Amino acid sequence: MNMMESLSRFFLRFRYPVSLPEDVANALGVQISNFVTFTEFFNYLTCPLCQPTRLQKFMPRDLAERAFAHAQCKEHFKNDSLFSFYFSEGWVEFVLQFDGNSKLRRIYLQHKNIDQDLGIEIRLNKAVEL
Secondary structure (H helix, E strand, O other): OOHHHHHHHHHHHHHOOOOOHHHHHHHHOOOOOOOOOHHHHHHHHHOOOOOOOOOEEOOEHHHHHHOOOOOOEEEEOOOEEEEEEEEOOEEEEEEEEEOOOOEEEEEEEEOOOOOOOOOEEEOOEEOOOO
8 A cells, every 4th residue: 555545544534433435335245435425325325226246135144144244233133133334424234134044035224314114125136046
């Protein structure tokens, strides 16, 4: 990393002191720069174009949960898991719902700016079976 990159990353921590947009992007398997504003980041997550490449419908629970290894808060329940990332604008949370066979069925994005109780469902691609 050169001096300019190091300096820009240092100043980036004033905007994002805890979680970075890239932490969420890596978990989902999407491309988001750390240098976007929170509003741009949030708008991307809530638009229909945001389609995870790392998570797929019907993938095993352990693989789906492993994608969120860098979340600040991780909670596991019988059929759900909650992964939370902290930003100055509030917690960005992902609820992963699993069926009785521990296969990923749905993922919801939750934030204080989302009015729906469940949050916004993020569309998942179906896993390709060979």
